[in-house]
Amino acid sequence: MKQYLALCQRIIEQGHWVVNERTGKRCLTVINADLEYQVADNEFPLITTRKSYWKAAIAELLGYIRGYSNAADFRALGTKTWDANANDNAAWLANPHRKGLDDMGRVYGVQGRAWAGPEGQVIDQLKKVVDDLRQGKDDRGEIITFYNPGEFDRGCLRPCMHTHNFSLLGDTLYLTSYQRSCDVPLGLNFNQVQVFTFLALMAQICGLKPGVAYHKIVNAHIYEDQLPLMRDVQLKRQPFPSPKLTINPKIQSLQDLETWVTLDDFAVEGYQCHPAIQYPFSV
Ligand SMILES: Nc1nc(=O)c2c([nH]1)NC[C@@H]1CN(c3ccc(C(=O)N[C@@H](CCC(=O)O)C(=O)O)cc3)CN21
Numbered sequence: 486m487k488q489y490l491a492l493c494q495r496i497i498e499q500g501h502w503v504v505n506e507r508t509g510k511r512c513l514t515v516i517n518a519d520l521e522y523q524v525a526d527n528e529f530p531l532i533t534t535r536k537s538y539w540k541a542a543i544a545e546l547l548g549y550i551r552g553y554s555n556a557a558d559f560r561a562l563g564t565k566t567w568d569a570n571a572n573d574n575a576a577w578l579a580n581p582h583r584k585g586l587d588d589m590g591r592v593y594g595v596q597g598r599a600w601a602g603p604e605g606q607v608i609d610q611l612k613k614v615v616d617d618l619r620q621g622k623d624d625r626g627e628i629i630t631f632y633n634p635g636e637f638d639r640g641c642l643r644p645c646m647h648t649h650n651f652s653l654l655g656d657t658l659y660l661t662s663y664q665r666s667c668d669v670p671l672g673l674n675f676n677q678v679q680v681f682t683f684l685a686l687m688a689q690i691c692g693l694k695p696g697v698a699y700h701k702i703v704n705a706h707i708y709e710d711q712l713p714l715m716r717d718v719q720l721k722r723q724p725f726p727s728p729k730l731t732i733n734p735k736i737q738s739l740q741d742l743e744t745w746v747t748l749d750d751f752a753v754e755g756y757q758c759h760p761a762i763q764y765p766f767s768v
């Protein structure tokens with residue numbers, strides 16, 4: 486929690502105003518932030534200075550793992566977070582590749598599970614990494630990347646958290662995740678949970694111990710309409726200790742994650758938090 490608050494404080498004290506053409510808003514911006522989560526000690530990085538909807542964040546992660554491309558599938562898992570980008574974004578609505586209501590196109594999980602190869606083959610990046618790690622193998626290329634410039638015109642948004650690189654030291658699994666663009670009040674609240682949970686889940690299904698998750702962010706920003714709430718409300722609050730995440734131990738394979746797992750298989754213990762803050766969302 487301290488590192489999150491330090492990043493928010495740094496943006497407010499040292500941030501530069503940058504105009505964002507896509508949303509038409511100004512963002513207070515810093516470049517480069519390195520966050521670390523101690524997954525081995527189960528220090529779940531849930532924001533405590535406001536109520537955090539951690540289940541929606543895990544639902545998004547499950548949707549990416551399943552390779553979903555449709556906001557309705559995300560809603561069925563338990564999150565509405567893709568509705569606006571799928572249905573309220575003028576550039577995407579006018580895009581001839583959009584396949585109708587709720588279509589997100591070839592974003593995130595589609596690239597992770599079904600990257601289109603040059604001969605028309607389907608490349609399942611996640612399965613390759615799981616298969617290797619289950620055999621205790623790290624070929625120094627255990628990478629899942631959603632960033633496919635050749636298909637940007639086929640998706641509603643370029644991926645923000647775009648690459649996950651797993652590493653093994655003995656039987657301990659590490660994760661380094663890369664994020665090009667980060668909406669600190671809204672997105673980071675979710676992205677912290679996702680990086681932590683992705684490492685915890687991969688360690689569990691690969692029979693490994695979780696180590697540290699490293700989260701590397703390039704452009705970290707606060708939108709102009711979010712600034713007063715962050716500066717004058719959230720940052721005035723004192724954080725509570727980190728809660729713990731419990732994952733159903735029956736989750737033992739990638740197939741389990743693809744088929745029967747729901748948000749009921751995740752629980753958080755000891756979550757003490759300040760009241761909710763509704764931050765404006767920019768499409
Ligand atoms: N501007 C922007 N910021 C983002 O963080 C973001 C995007 N766009 N587009 C793609 C995804 C969607 N994400 C989202 C979308 C909405 C919320 C949001 O509204 N969160 C609220 C309530 C969540 C709930 O009720 O489940 C929050 O208070 O955290 C969070 C992340 C993260 N991403």
Ligand SMILES: O=c1ccn([C@H]2C[C@H](O)[C@@H](COP(=O)(O)O)O2)c(=O)[nH]1
Nearest residue numbers: 507643645646666667668672673676
């Ligand atoms: O997981 C996510 C997804 C999105 N975001 C934020 C970061 C930006 O504010 C927008 C994306 O806009 P771009 O113009 O494509 O950078 O969404 C996030 O923080 N986390």
